[in-house]
Amino acid sequence: MIKVLGILWNSFKMALQELRVNKLRTFLSLFGITIGIFCIIGVLATIDSLKSKISNDLSGLGNNTIFIDKWDYNGGPDYPWWKFVKRPSMKVGEMDMVKQKATLASNVAFFVSTNANFSQEENLLKGVNLYGVTKDFNSIQIFNISAGRYFNETDFNRGVPYCVIGNIVASELFGKPEKAVGKTISFSGRRLLVIGLIEKQGNSMIGGFDYDKATIVPYNYYASIFNPDNNNPYIMVQAKAGIQSKALQEELIGVMRQLRKLSPTQEDNFTCNDVAQFKDQVESVFGAINQGGWAIAGLSLIVGAFGVANIMFVTVRERTSQIGLKKAIGAKRSTILYEFLLESAFLCIIGGLVGLLLVWLLTLALGAILPFPIFIAPSIIFLALSICIILGVISGIIPASIASKMNPVDAIRTK
Numbered sequence: 001m002i003k004v005l006g007i008l009w010n011s012f013k014m015a016l017q018e019l020r021v022n023k024l025r026t027f028l029s030l031f032g033i034t035i036g037i038f039c040i041i042g043v044l045a046t047i048d049s050l051k052s053k054i055s056n057d058l059s060g061l062g063n064n065t066i067f068i069d070k071w072d073y074n075g076g077p078d079y080p081w082w083k084f085v086k087r088p089s090m091k092v093g094e095m096d097m098v099k100q101k102a103t104l105a106s107n108v109a110f111f112v113s114t115n116a117n118f119s120q121e122e123n124l125l126k127g128v129n130l131y132g133v134t135k136d137f138n139s140i141q142i143f144n145i146s147a148g149r150y151f152n153e154t155d156f157n158r159g160v161p162y163c164v165i166g167n168i169v170a171s172e173l174f175g176k177p178e179k180a181v182g183k184t185i186s187f188s189g190r191r192l193l194v195i196g197l198i199e200k201q202g203n204s205m206i207g208g209f210d211y212d213k214a215t216i217v218p219y220n221y222y223a224s225i226f227n228p229d230n231n232n233p234y235i236m237v238q239a240k241a242g243i244q245s246k247a248l249q250e251e252l253i254g255v256m257r258q259l260r261k262l263s264p265t266q267e268d269n270f271t272c273n274d275v276a277q278f279k280d281q282v283e284s285v286f287g288a289i290n291q292g293g294w295a296i297a298g299l300s301l302i303v304g305a306f307g308v309a310n311i312m313f314v315t316v317r318e319r320t321s322q323i324g325l326k327k328a329i330g331a332k333r334s335t336i337l338y339e340f341l342l343e344s345a346f347l348c349i350i351g352g353l354v355g356l357l358l359v360w361l362l363t364l365a366l367g368a369i370l371p372f373p374i375f376i377a378p379s380i381i382f383l384a385l386s387i388c389i390i391l392g393v394i395s396g397i398i399p400a401s402i403a404s405k406m407n408p409v410d411a412i413r414t415k
Helices: 002-021 023-060 092-101 153-158 167-174 219-225 245-259 276-318 320-328 333-367 378-404 408-413
Strands: 065-069 105-120 123-133 145-148 162-165 184-187 190-198 214-218 234-239 271-274
Touching (some): 023 276, 023 378, 092 234, 092 245, 105 245, 123 167, 123 219, 153 214, 167 190, 190 214, 214 219, 234 245, 245 271, 276 320, 276 333, 276 378, 320 333, 320 408
Parallel strands (some): 123 214, 162 190
Antiparallel strands (some): 065 271, 105 123, 105 184, 105 234, 145 190, 184 190
């Protein structure tokens, strides 16, 4: 153990000495390693952070949830919007029938929304999302009530003029969000009693529900003021525990075709949109970005590996007499081999650490600009160091082998 630690320490000192004695040469040789690690870790850290953000946003749409809508959410350049716009809108009665007939569903909710301008005394906030929802909505969606309460069953059945509002709405209309509960707000000459405040959510990268700038009301109240058919309502259906969304989607297609009395030859006049498909699309996009990052990093690492190999060849030539002396006093070939391999690995690690430092500085800069934090996972750091060690061993294997096979007498005589 002591011998191994001695080899490690000696190799580390030699690597540092190489940096001190030949600063420019070593810097230029390690620059490829630094850029390669910077590319790999920068891409992986950004993608991991972005995937985490988008996954959280997708979870906000509902886990294992199908959106039954007249519109297909896939989009694309050849999107046949003229076909979907002619489809009939979802009806709240269809939601009730889906709830009865869908055996794989746990929660079913009806959702419709519009924009409205809200006021409280002299304060006015324009473009607020007004959501009309049924009872199971908060079981499917992920949001917390930070003050007050959510609607109860009586509120939904009676369609009372109560509302739950988001953080931005409360801040703009009341100054301090906590003052909103128990007060009234107005829109289009109508008054709503604020019974609850939604905990601040933050920006979403995929659109969806903006709860910070939202006012939620019971669907029956919404329908007493607006015609839901004019605002593209849809039905949200969440699968039971252990049921895949794909299985629920297939069941819902059958249920909806039965409800709308479609013959086998008629095409669907609705779409059961699976939230999980967006996750698959995101994975494929990130996979392509990952490949691009690895390609760029690979070229830099190859250049860096040749640079480190060049350093080691020069180092072996400069230390030939020292190698001969060590072998003359009993140093084994394996000891000489390990010393040079470890020195090569340490040089690569130093280049990699500089790359990690640059990535860390980049995360601080991007974190202040992007709507989500950038983090470097421990697994990514471990990957970077592993790449450096492997690259160091590969770069140093030939010079180290040459050093270990030297004849001590000939090596000592070399000047």
